[in-house]
Amino acid sequence: MKTLELKRVSATAAPAPGVREQATVSKYIDTTSCIGCKACEVACQEWNDLPAETTVQLGTYQTLPELTPNLWNLIRFNELDHDGALRWLMRKDQCMHCGDPGCLKACPAPGAIVQYMNGIVDFNQEACIGCGYCMTGCPFNIPKLNQKTQRVYKCTLCSDRVSVGLEPACIKACPTGCLQFGTKTQMLDLAGKRVAQLKGQGFEHAAVYDPPGVGGTGVVTVLAYGDQPELYALPKDPTIPLAVRIWKTPLKWLGSLAMTFGVVGTVLHYLRYGAKKAEE
Amino acid sequence: MSGRILRYTLHERLIHWVAGFAFVYLLVSGLAFYSPRLYWLVNPLGGGQTARAWHPWAGVLFTAVCVWMYRIWRGDMAISEQDRAWRKAIGRYVRNQDKDLPPAGRFNAGQKYFFWLMFWGGFLLLASGAVLWFPERIPWSLRSLRYAAVLIHVSAALATIGGFIIHVYMGTAVVRGGFTSIVRGEVTREWARAHHPLWLNEKE
Numbered sequence: 001m002k003t004l005e006l007k008r009v010s011a012t013a014a015p016a017p018g019v020r021e022q023a024t025v026s027k028y029i030d031t032t033s034c035i036g037c038k039a040c041e042v043a044c045q046e047w048n049d050l051p052a053e054t055t056v057q058l059g060t061y062q063t064l065p066e067l068t069p070n071l072w073n074l075i076r077f078n079e080l081d082h083d084g085a086l087r088w089l090m091r092k093d094q095c096m097h098c099g100d101p102g103c104l105k106a107c108p109a110p111g112a113i114v115q116y117m118n119g120i121v122d123f124n125q126e127a128c129i130g131c132g133y134c135m136t137g138c139p140f141n142i143p144k145l146n147q148k149t150q151r152v153y154k155c156t157l158c159s160d161r162v163s164v165g166l167e168p169a170c171i172k173a174c175p176t177g178c179l180q181f182g183t184k185t186q187m188l189d190l191a192g193k194r195v196a197q198l199k200g201q202g203f204e205h206a207a208v209y210d211p212p213g214v215g216g217t218g219v220v221t222v223l224a225y226g227d228q229p230e231l232y233a234l235p236k237d238p239t240i241p242l243a244v245r246i247w248k249t250p251l252k253w254l255g256s257l258a259m260t261f262g263v264v265g266t267v268l269h270y271l272r273y274g275a276k277k278a279e280e
Numbered sequence: 281m282s283g284r285i286l287r288y289t290l291h292e293r294l295i296h297w298v299a300g301f302a303f304v305y306l307l308v309s310g311l312a313f314y315s316p317r318l319y320w321l322v323n324p325l326g327g328g329q330t331a332r333a334w335h336p337w338a339g340v341l342f343t344a345v346c347v348w349m350y351r352i353w354r355g356d357m358a359i360s361e362q363d364r365a366w367r368k369a370i371g372r373y374v375r376n377q378d379k380d381l382p383p384a385g386r387f388n389a390g391q392k393y394f395f396w397l398m399f400w401g402g403f404l405l406l407a408s409g410a411v412l413w414f415p416e417r418i419p420w421s422l423r424s425l426r427y428a429a430v431l432i433h434v435s436a437a438l439a440t441i442g443g444f445i446i447h448v449y450m451g452t453a454v455v456r457g458g459f460t461s462i463v464r465g466e467v468t469r470e471w472a473r474a475h476h477p478l479w480l481n482e483k484e
Contacts, residue, residue, distance in 0.1 A: 011316035066420070108313040109328050129328035131313065132415030136426045145416045150329065243427030247434055252315060255438045262442055266449040273376045275456050276474070 002163070008115035010107035024099075024119040025162060027171065028180035028187040029092050030194055030222045031232060032203075035176055036061050036075050036090040043173035044073035044094075047158065067093065069146035072155040073170055076233050080225070091221065091232040092170070092179065095142045095155035097121045099215025102240035105248055106137025119184070119218045120159045125151040139214060139238035157218060187220040194222050213239035284466040285483060292352065295345050296462055299398075302342040303444060309335045310437055336413045343406040346399050353395065356386045363389035376454075378474070385478040390450070394443050401440040408432040 062077040112127040130150035158168035198206035207226020309331040312321040366389035411429035472480040
C-alpha cells in the first residue's frame with residue numbers, strides 16, 4: 001500500500017503515515033449538460049472489470065434503482081415539471097469522496113477504508129470484514145455489501161488510474177464534457193463559471209453542490225436547481241449521522257472508561273472487603 | 281447437620297455454561313469491533329471476517345438460552361417485596377455485612393436483577409443486532425433504524441458487560457463455593473445457610 005499517501009486510515013489509533021503533499025483531486029459533474037448516455041456507467045464497469053447487472057425497467061432512463069456491489073456509477077434520472085416546461089434531471093451518482101468520510105469513521109476494521117492525501121476515499125476489501133457499518137456512516141447511500149463475498153464495494157475514483165496520472169474511466173468516456181477531472185480548485189473554478197452561465201440563462205437557483213457538512217466532497221456537482229438538491233436525490237445538508245458521531249466519540253469513551261472502572265472497582269473491592277465468610 | 285445438597289441440576293449447569301461461553305465469545309468479538317485498540321482480539325477468533333460471521337450466530341444462541349433460562353427460572357427470579365428491601369440495603373451486601381440483610385431465597389436480589397438485565401439486554405441486543413446483521417436489507421428510507429440499532433446495541437452491550445463483570449467477580453472471588461456449585465452442582469449446608477437461608481429452609 002502506498003503508505004506515504006495515506007491521510008486517514010480506518011480503525012487505527014496510530015497517526016496516519018501520509019507525508020506526500022498532494023493537491024486534492026475532484027470530479028466535476030455538470031448535470032445540465034449530461035445527456036444520460038451512460039457511457040460513464042459502461043466505462044466504469046469495463047475498467048473495474050465488473051460483471052454486468054441485469055437492468056430493471058423503472059419507466060425512466062435509469063438503469064437500476066440504486067447502486068449495487070457491481071455498479072459503482074449510476075445515472076439517476078428525474079422528471080421535473082417546472083413552469084410548464086418538462087425538465088430531465090440527470091445526475092451521475094457515485095461515491096462523493098467526502099473530506100470527512102462517514103464510512104471511514106464508522107469502520108471497525110483497521111485499514112479497510114483509507115483516505116489518500118489527494119482526497120480519494122478507497123475501500124480495501126482484503127481488510128473489510130463485511131459488517132456494513134460504512135453503509136450506516138455514509139450520508140449518501142453509496143457503499144454496497146456483496147452478499148456472496150461479504151465485502152463492501154464502491155467507486156474508487158479510479159485511484160489506480162489517478163495514481164499513474166490518468167483521469168478516471170468515467171471522465172474519459174464522457175462525450176459531452178459534462179464530466180471533468182482535475183484538482184478541486186480547478187473544478188470549483190469551472191463549476192463557478194458554469195453556474196454564472198446558467199444564471200444568465202434564467203436558472204436563478206443554479207448552484208455548486210459541495211456540502212461543507214461532510215468536509216466538502218471530491219465530486220463537484222453543478223445543479224440547475226441548486227436550492228433543491230433533493231430533486232437530484234442528493235441530501236440538502238449532509239453530515240455524518242448523529243448516531244454515528246455519538247457512537248464513535250462520547251459513547252466509546254464513556255464505555256471504555258466504565259468498563260475499565262468496573263474491572264478496577266472489583267479489584268479495589270476485593271482488597272478492601274475480600275470474600276464473604278460462609279462458616280461462622 | 282452437615283453434608284452437601286444439590287443447588288443446580290445438570291440441566292441448569294449446562295445451560296448456564298452455554299450462555300456463559302456464548303457471552304464470552306460475543307464479548308471478545310464485540311469488543312474487537314467496538315474499539316480499534318481492541319481489534320487484536322479477533323486474532324484468536326480466526327480474524328475479523330470470521331468473527332463478523334459468527335458473532336450474530338453466537339447472539340442467536342445466547343438469546344435462545346436466555347429464553348430457556350427464563351422458562352426454568354422464571355419463578356425463582358420473580359422480584360419480591362423482600363428483594364426490594366434487599367436492594368435498598370445493598371450497601372451492606374457490598375460491605376459483606378450480610379447478616380443485616382433480608383434473608384435470600386434460592387437467588388438473592390442481586391442475582392435476580394442480573395438475570396433480568398441479561399434477559400432484557402439479550403433481547404435488545406438481538407433486536408438491534410438483527411438490523412446490524414443485514415444492513416443491506418434495511419431500505420434507505422428506513423435508515424433511522426440502523427442509527428437507532430447502533431446506539432441500542434452499544435448501550436445494551438455496555439450494560440450487560442457491567443453486569444457480567446460483577447457476576448464473574450461475585451461468583452468466583454467473593455462468594456466462595458459459588459463457582460464450584462455451578463460446575464458440580466452441590467453446596468454445603470453451611471454455605472446455603474449463609475447465602476440462601478430461605479432456600480435451605482424450603483429444601484429441609
